[in-house]
Amino acid sequence: MSTQSHPVPRRRSQSPGRRAAARRRALLRRVVVAVVALAAIAGLAMTPLFHHAVREIGLPLRHEDIIRQQAREKGIDPALIAAVIFAESHFRDGQHSAAGAQGLMQITPATAEDIARRSGGTQFVLDDLATPQVNISYGAYYLRSLLHRYGGNETFALAAYNGGEGNVDRWIAAARARNQALTVDAIPFAETRAYVRRVEHMQTRYRRAYRRELGL
Numbered sequence: 001m002s003t004q005s006h007p008v009p010r011r012r013s014q015s016p017g018r019r020a021a022a023r024r025r026a027l028l029r030r031v032v033v034a035v036v037a038l039a040a041i042a043g044l045a046m047t048p049l050f051h052h053a054v055r056e057i058g059l060p061l062r063h064e065d066i067i068r069q070q071a072r073e074k075g076i077d078p079a080l081i082a083a084v085i086f087a088e089s090h091f092r093d094g095q096h097s098a099a100g101a102q103g104l105m106q107i108t109p110a111t112a113e114d115i116a117r118r119s120g121g122t123q124f125v126l127d128d129l130a131t132p133q134v135n136i137s138y139g140a141y142y143l144r145s146l147l148h149r150y151g152g153n154e155t156f157a158l159a160a161y162n163g164g165e166g167n168v169d170r171w172i173a174a175a176r177a178r179n180q181a182l183t184v185d186a187i188p189f190a191e192t193r194a195y196v197r198r199v200e201h202m203q204t205r206y207r208r209a210y211r212r213e214l215g216l
Helices: 016-045 048-058 064-074 078-089 109-119 126-130 132-149 154-163 165-177 190-209
Strands: none
Touching: 064 078, 064 132, 078 132, 078 154, 078 190, 109 126, 109 132, 126 132, 132 154, 154 165, 154 190
């Protein structure tokens, strides 16, 4: 057997023209893939299901049948109820606060028992606050009573929902004594100011995004 090594054949290098053509073909393939992908995304984005899913991520809505029902019964803007639920619990059932507030609209046991007494809910027990129907019903009842107390002024009612009626009464009295305009900016509690602004902003968004679902 011969021990002489044989030279390994070398690949012929492509000419500059062929390399350029290969690069153009590869680039064209990438462009075609990108166009197809964008077309698929655009087609998906035009479907109602896609729009609903995107909307639900940033602006969830649940129990709209209960919200519509309670809005009609209590004479309240359904978008306001939805906005309060969003601010209180982001529509997550079973929420509990450190202060003991429960459910979608974060009703405290003391407030719930007072509402049950005033509304004739003789069979009410605190565990009922975990039920969306009861929680939204009691939350809407409380909102209605606050709106009535403050002459239909949503700013005052929302401030009281968050910070308590006693605090709001004192704020109104102090503002009037100083001849100060009773606006959101005049609320002396930063947390309550932010809460009122947030609910009012979300109320507008719910009215625009869920007109059909909320019966508007």
